[in-house]
Amino acid sequence: MAEYYITQSKMTALLKELASDSGMEVFGPVKKGNDVFISKMDGKTELCLDYFISVNSIKEAIFPRFEPILKYKLRSEGVELAELPPIKPLVVFGGHPCDAASIPLMKDLFSWDYKDHFYLQRLEKVVIITLACVEKDENCFCTSLGGSPHGETGSDILLERVSKDGWQAKIVSEKGKKFIETHLDFFRDTITPEKGIPKLQDKDIPVMFQSDRVKKWIEKNFDHPLWEEVASNCWSCAACTYVCPTCHCFDITDDATMWEGVRTKNWDACTLPFFTKHASGHNPRSQSYERYRQRISHKYSYYIDLFNHVSCTGCGRCSRVCKAGVNILDIVKRIDEESKKGEK
Amino acid sequence: MQELVKKAKELIESKEVDLLIGYQSDGEKGAKPLFVKNTQQAEKLIFNQYCLNNLVTYLKRPDVKALKKVAVVAKGCDIRSFVMLLSENQVSRDAIFIIGMTCDHVVSPDGTGENEKCTTCKVHNPHLADVVLGAPVPEKIAKDKPVHYAQLEKLNAMSQEERWAFWQEELSRCIRCYACRQACPLCYCERCIVDFNTPQWIDTRSNPRGNFAWNIVRALHLAGRCINCGECERVCPANIPLMLLNQSLQEEAQEKFAWEAGYDPESQPPLTTFRKEDDEDFIR
Amino acid sequence: MSENWEPKIITFVCNWCTYAGADLAGTSRFKYASNIRIIKTPCSGRIDPMFIVSAFEKGADAVLISGCHPGDCHYNEGNYNARRKFTMMKRLLDTLGVDTRRVVFAWCSASEGIKFSRLVNEVTESIKKLGPYTDYHSLNQEER
Ligand code: SF4
Ligand code: SF4
Ligand code: SF4
Ligand code: SF4
Ligand code: SF4
Numbered sequence: 036m037a038e039y040y041i042t043q044s045k046m047t048a049l050l051k052e053l054a055s056d057s058g059m060e061v062f063g064p065v066k067k068g069n070d071v072f073i074s075k076m077d078g079k080t081e082l083c084l085d086y087f088i089s090v091n092s093i094k095e096a097i098f099p100r101f102e103p104i105l106k107y108k109l110r111s112e113g114v115e116l117a118e119l120p121p122i123k124p125l126v127v128f129g130g131h132p133c134d135a136a137s138i139p140l141m142k143d144l145f146s147w148d149y150k151d152h153f154y155l156q157r158l159e160k161v162v163i164i165t166l167a168c169v170e171k172d173e174n175c176f177c178t179s180l181g182g183s184p185h186g187e188t189g190s191d192i193l194l195e196r197v198s199k200d201g202w203q204a205k206i207v208s209e210k211g212k213k214f215i216e217t218h219l220d221f222f223r224d225t226i227t228p229e230k231g232i233p234k235l236q237d238k239d240i241p242v243m244f245q246s247d248r249v250k251k252w253i254e255k256n257f258d259h260p261l262w263e264e265v266a267s268n269c270w271s272c273a274a275c276t277y278v279c280p281t282c283h284c285f286d287i288t289d290d291a292t293m294w295e296g297v298r299t300k301n302w303d304a305c306t307l308p309f310f311t312k313h314a315s316g317h318n319p320r321s322q323s324y325e326r327y328r329q330r331i332s333h334k335y336s337y338y339i340d341l342f343n344h345v346s347c348t349g350c351g352r353c354s355r356v357c358k359a360g361v362n363i364l365d366i367v368k369r370i371d372e373e374s375k376k377g378e379k
Numbered sequence: 380m381q382e383l384v385k386k387a388k389e390l391i392e393s394k395e396v397d398l399l400i401g402y403q404s405d406g407e408k409g410a411k412p413l414f415v416k417n418t419q420q421a422e423k424l425i426f427n428q429y430c431l432n433n434l435v436t437y438l439k440r441p442d443v444k445a446l447k448k449v450a451v452v453a454k455g456c457d458i459r460s461f462v463m464l465l466s467e468n469q470v471s472r473d474a475i476f477i478i479g480m481t482c483d484h485v486v487s488p489d490g491t492g493e494n495e496k497c498t499t500c501k502v503h504n505p506h507l508a509d510v511v512l513g514a515p516v517p518e519k520i521a522k523d524k525p526v527h528y529a530q531l532e533k534l535n536a537m538s539q540e541e542r543w544a545f546w547q548e549e550l551s552r553c554i555r556c557y558a559c560r561q562a563c564p565l566c567y568c569e570r571c572i573v574d575f576n577t578p579q580w581i582d583t584r585s586n587p588r589g590n591f592a593w594n595i596v597r598a599l600h601l602a603g604r605c606i607n608c609g610e611c612e613r614v615c616p617a618n619i620p621l622m623l624l625n626q627s628l629q630e631e632a633q634e635k636f637a638w639e640a641g642y643d644p645e646s647q648p649p650l651t652t653f654r655k656e657d658d659e660d661f662i663r
Numbered sequence: 664m665s666e667n668w669e670p671k672i673i674t675f676v677c678n679w680c681t682y683a684g685a686d687l688a689g690t691s692r693f694k695y696a697s698n699i700r701i702i703k704t705p706c707s708g709r710i711d712p713m714f715i716v717s718a719f720e721k722g723a724d725a726v727l728i729s730g731c732h733p734g735d736c737h738y739n740e741g742n743y744n745a746r747r748k749f750t751m752m753k754r755l756l757d758t759l760g761v762d763t764r765r766v767v768f769a770w771c772s773a774s775e776g777i778k779f780s781r782l783v784n785e786v787t788e789s790i791k792k793l794g795p796y797t798d799y800h801s802l803n804q805e806e807r
Contacts (some may be wrong), residue, residue, distance in 0.1 A: 067552065067617075067618050068618040069489055069618075070618055072552060072617070074552070075807065090616055090617075090618075091554070091616075095554075099807050100554060100555075100584075100585040100807065101584035101585055101586055101807065102806070102807070103805045103806055106805070120805075120806045173406070264414075267414040268411065268412040268413075268414060268437075270436065270437070270440075270558075270561040270562055271561050272556050272557050272558035272560070272561040272562070272614075273554075273555075273556040273557060273558070274556040274558040274614070274616045276556075277554045277555075277556045277616070278554075278616055286583070288583055288584065290582065290584075290805075297805050299584055299805070301583060301584055301585075302554070302555070302585065304556075307557065309570075309574050321441070321442075322441075322442050323440065323442075356558075356616040358431075358432070358558070358562065358610075358613055358614040359411070359412060359432070359562070359614075360405055360410075360411025360412055360432075537760075539757075539760050539761075539762060539763075540760065541760070542757075542758065542759065542760030543759070543760030543761070543762075543798060544760070545760065546759050546760055547760075547802075572713075580713050580717065582720075586802070586803075586804045586805075586807070587801075587802040587803075587804055588720055588802040588803050588804065591716075591759075591802055592713075592716050592720065594759075595713075595716055595755060595756075595759065596713060596716075598755055599712055599751065599752060599755055602751040602755070603751065623758070624755065624758060624759070627754060627755070627758040628751055628754060628755060628758075631750065631751060631754040632751070635750055636747070649747060650744075650747055650748060650751070653740065653743035653744055653746065653747050655733065655734075655743065657743070657746055657747060657750070658750070659733070659746055661749075661750070661753055661768055662746070662749075662768040662769060662770060663767065663768065663769040663770075663782065
């Protein structure tokens with residue numbers, strides 16, 4: 036099979052060209068302060084290619100923060116449905132394998148009991164270009180969940196750094212192949228691999244817990260005092276859930292006047308205080324730690340029952356954004372310890 | 380911090396408090412909140428320049444409010460938020476034991492250098508506490524000297540159109556996670572205006588309209604109340620410079636109403652009172 | 664801007680002074696521009712700053728707010744409290760780059776029918792010069 040390479044400057048040029056096309060949506064890494072965000076680009080967006088990991092995941096490219104799902108007008112003859120904006124082809128550049136690994140998980144969810152054609156259509160039209168990792172931090176734990184710093188799952192193209200200035204492009208899917216063929220001019224250079232380019236191996240990120248053991252403990256310990264101990268400092272925002280590549284809850288809201296309206300799918304999060312509040316005023320998850328317990332239990336237990344996979348890719352984003360100091364890896368490791376103790 | 384651990388153990392052992400909220404270390408250059416309920420946990424308590432969290436924010440939580448007495452480790456700036464809670468009748472003084480820490484400065488949120496807020500600090504030495512720990516730190520700014528926020532200058536110098544463009548760009552990253560609200564010691568409403576839907580005042584979509592309205596309302600509800608702890612901005616995952624909004628309103632309160640929040644629990648927050656001779660140049 | 668564009672000016676007034684003043688302007692046959700949409704509130708103290716935001720969101724080109732003169736409030740202090748709130752709101756809007764020429768505050772008593780009509784005409788004229796508030800209206804995005 037032919038080998039494909041792309042330089043940083045060509046990648047920037049390609050993304051800018053695509054982003055200038057109004058018939059497409061392009062997402063790429065943009066710097067703000069000390070951090071990088073995967074953001075929607077236009078032809079003028081300044082890309083940042085020198086970063087460890089983006090604050091947000093690639094989730095919002097495919098599962099937008101908000102999305103109209105119904106539009107209507109009231110006429111004297113009755114209700115008239117208005118057309119929804121078309122779902123455009125899109126390119127997402129700049130995630131890591133732990134971003135892309137969320138794609139099959141999200142696909143399972145959105146094609147489960149109800150086929151969410153908004154998500155599924157976008158998924159059909161997206162080309163995901165992933166950067167294999169060259170750096171890690173203490174929050175990374177992809178390997179504990181079957182991932183890898185150079186894993187291909189969910190990507191269409193995987194870029195592996197071979198020189199200071201460029202990547203080798205690995206075709207992962209048919210979509211990826213077609214993308215490279217269409218933009219062959221950008222992938223034509225040959226880059227001689229340089230020495231000393233850092234590359235992460237699986238062993239660089241040791242496996243730190245066993246998820247099946249974690250699940251076992253969660254199933255039996257809903258009321259265990261550990262939950263309160265590890266999550267009492269959670270202050271119940273949605274920072275962790277919104278940057279998470281696999282958190283997928285949404286709310287439906289209506290914005291309407293007497294004559295017209297639009298119904299929107301809108302991100303929501305189980306960590307927010309009002310998520311489970313009943314009309315009666317009762318809230319079955321009235322405390323912060325109860326809500327955080329839900330987040331972990333859903334990911335590490337309930338999700339497995341439904342889809343046979345942990346709903347966490349080990350990207351560590353939630354821990355990085357949480358300024359209350361709630362750290363998912365510490366907590367899951369603690370649970371694993373407890374579970375091990377119980378086994379003996 | 381022998382002193383702190385000792386005091387904490389005393390408070391826990393004597394059952395004077397049901398819970399103590401303090402800091403534990405989080406890596407080499409970090410600290411995070413610690414909920415202490417027994418003397419063993421108290422061993423982990425620390426205090427240093429990485430202790431950024433304003434722990435007073437936990438006092439607004441229903442489960443913490445339900446306890447008989449709670450101790451909290453607090454720096455001068457954090458205590459300013461406690462003073463506001465007192466003057467707004469949100470806590471009872473008897474239910475809280477303040478362990479005030481003298482404090483020269485904390486690091487900036489990215490872990491380097493002195494935190495911007497510390498350059499305007501007037502309370503290096505806790506102004507209201509049940510016990511003060513740590514060596515006294517010389518105060519650098521007189522209580523009655525108006526505070527000047529250098530970072531506002533750039534914004535104030537922009538044209539109206541430039542400011543509009545600046546904020547639209549910044550706020551486009553707001554994902555409506557409400558971390559700013561949850562971390563703020565003074566955003567204590569049981570039901571925030573953004574969670575009301577009959578009628579719905581704030582568009583809950585993370586679109587330009589919703590993000591603009593949300594950030595207007597959050598800043599406005601802190602007008603005359605914000606004590607410049609900087610938590611909202613620090614916890615914002617989108618790096619939105621929220622303190623520019625808060626500080627411009629602090630500046631306004633200072634200029635128009637000679638008011639700085641969080642020093643005196645007996646004084647009246649400016650939006651709960653008025654003077655007949657208040658400035659009204661902007662009214663026709 | 665289309666030839667026959669006319670500004671929409673949402674006007675919040677208190678029941679006791681300005682609304683009566685507007686009434687007087689009407690019964691005295693003082694002419695004033697038909698661009699205002701009056702919304703009556705019990706007191707200027709009832710005018711939540713979010714009314715301004717809401718008006719712009721729904722397509723207003725300007726917002727006019729008016730209550731009793733200081734000292735004349737039917738509830739004694741409503742307008743004094745309002746004055747402080749609006750001081751803060753105005754500063755915040757200014758900080759955020761909102762065109763504060765489009766947010767006008769006034770005092771207008773029940774006997775000032777003339778002042779009311781003049782105020783409305785002046786504000787209408789100035790907003791006509793500024794044009795529609797497209798910046799704010801463009802925030803209404805239904806898709807990302
Ligand atoms: S864990 Fe942290 S980021 Fe998540 S809801 Fe709690 S405080 Fe917010
Ligand atoms: S503002 Fe003052 S009390 Fe607060 S952290 Fe800085 S120096 Fe310490
Ligand atoms: S933004 Fe306003 S309504 Fe919401 S919690 Fe804060 S003060 Fe309360
Ligand atoms: S608005 Fe921000 S700086 Fe002000 S008190 Fe709240 S968290 Fe602190
Ligand atoms: S913390 Fe930042 S991103 Fe989250 S709601 Fe507040 S301003 Fe928006």
